[in-house]
Amino acid sequence: MNRVIGSEIIREIELSQMKSNLPAIHPGDTVKVFAKIIEGGKERIQAYEGTVIKRRGSGVGETITVRRTFQGVGVERTFPLHSPRIDRIDVMREGDVRRAKLYYLRERQGKATRIKEKERRVVK
Amino acid sequence: MLGLIGRKLGMTQVFDPQGQVVPVSVIQAGPCTVTQIKTMASEGYNALQIGFGDSKTKHLTKGQQGHLEKAGKLLRTLREFRFEGVEGYQIGQELKADLFTEGQLVDVIGTSIGKGFAGMMKRHHSGRGPMAHGSKFHRHPGSIGAGTTPGRVYKGASMPGHLGNERTTVRRLQVIRVDVEKNVMLIKGAIPGAEGGLILIRPAVKVGK
Numbered sequence: 001m002n003r004v005i006g007s008e009i010i011r012e013i014e015l016s017q018m019k020s021n022l023p024a025i026h027p028g029d030t031v032k033v034f035a036k037i038i039e040g041g042k043e044r045i046q047a048y049e050g051t052v053i054k055r056r057g058s059g060v061g062e063t064i065t066v067r068r069t070f071q072g073v074g075v076e077r078t079f080p081l082h083s084p085r086i087d088r089i090d091v092m093r094e095g096d097v098r099r100a101k102l103y104y105l106r107e108r109q110g111k112a113t114r115i116k117e118k119e120r121r122v123v124k
Numbered sequence: 125m126l127g128l129i130g131r132k133l134g135m136t137q138v139f140d141p142q143g144q145v146v147p148v149s150v151i152q153a154g155p156c157t158v159t160q161i162k163t164m165a166s167e168g169y170n171a172l173q174i175g176f177g178d179s180k181t182k183h184l185t186k187g188q189q190g191h192l193e194k195a196g197k198l199l200r201t202l203r204e205f206r207f208e209g210v211e212g213y214q215i216g217q218e219l220k221a222d223l224f225t226e227g228q229l230v231d232v233i234g235t236s237i238g239k240g241f242a243g244m245m246k247r248h249h250s251g252r253g254p255m256a257h258g259s260k261f262h263r264h265p266g267s268i269g270a271g272t273t274p275g276r277v278y279k280g281a282s283m284p285g286h287l288g289n290e291r292t293t294v295r296r297l298q299v300i301r302v303d304v305e306k307n308v309m310l311i312k313g314a315i316p317g318a319e320g321g322l323i324l325i326r327p328a329v330k331v332g333k
Binding site: 059 | 133134136137138139142143145150152306308310
């Protein structure tokens with residue numbers, strides 16, 4: 001049994017759990033995450049909107065961290081992209097940023113946290 | 125209790141019914157073949173010898189080939205499991221991953237990754253001295269005992285030396301999934317050894333609590 005066969009079996013296990021309908025999400029984008037929440041035995045969907053400040057991992061383990069300011073307090077939530085608890089993710093606005101991890105947003109407030117919107121390339 | 129011989133394939137993660145992430149080790153568990161049945165009458169103890177992995181005639185001695193003839197298969201690894209009630213098995217019988225069920229607790233035995241000659245900090249988790257401010261005491265072992273009394277270093281004092289590459293058992297790991305068709309098992313948590321390493325899986329010896 002070599003490494004290659006093992007990695008194929010693992011890839012199969014991972015692929016069977018992965019979602020194929022995820023939109024393209026990049027750091028700087030404003031997204032709305034619809035997370036399923038179990039509350040008192042009932043399941044409901046809660047939306048969480050904010051800026052993607054990082055995307056890490058690969059395969060089933062891939063996650064995004066979404067930051068928003070709520071009542072003057074910065075809140076960051078990390079979502080596993082392929083989790084069954086995530087109903088869907090909508091990209092509300094594509095941001096134009098020059099780095100992969102937007103940790104600098106943590107030191108900024110209000111107007112300084114604005115991100116330029118990405119110019120859509122016009123397809124002729 | 126009867127267990128299986130297998131190989132560690134690697135690690136990944138799965139989602140449980142609640143949607144929580146569970147870290148799992150992926151194991152190729154069997155198929156194993158019964159090669160010898162040891163009984164109280166003939167060997168003085170009850171045990172089942174099982175084999176795993178394909179081999180070739182050129183890799184086996186004539187003695188090994190003769191031993192495996194009854195099982196009807198050339199096997200690479202042979203291991204023994206001692207337990208009562210070996211009479212129900214036959215030589216040549218195939219053992220599959222369905223020996224284990226989902227949710228069961230198992231022990232996994234393997235050879236830990238070799239770390240070579242390791243210092244006190246890595247091998248015994250001792251503390252470190254200051255790295256700056258004129259200190260020349262960085263990763264050293266420090267004191268290994270008292271002075272004139274007792275006048276010697278006690279046996280068993282922790283010191284630098286070889287770390288890893290030894291038989292290691294991780295007890296009470298939960299079986300998350302069993303794929304009988306492929307003989308693949310997912311076990312919660314980390315198991316000893318590198319990917320591709322030989323491991324033994326057996327039902328947990330200490331259950332309860």
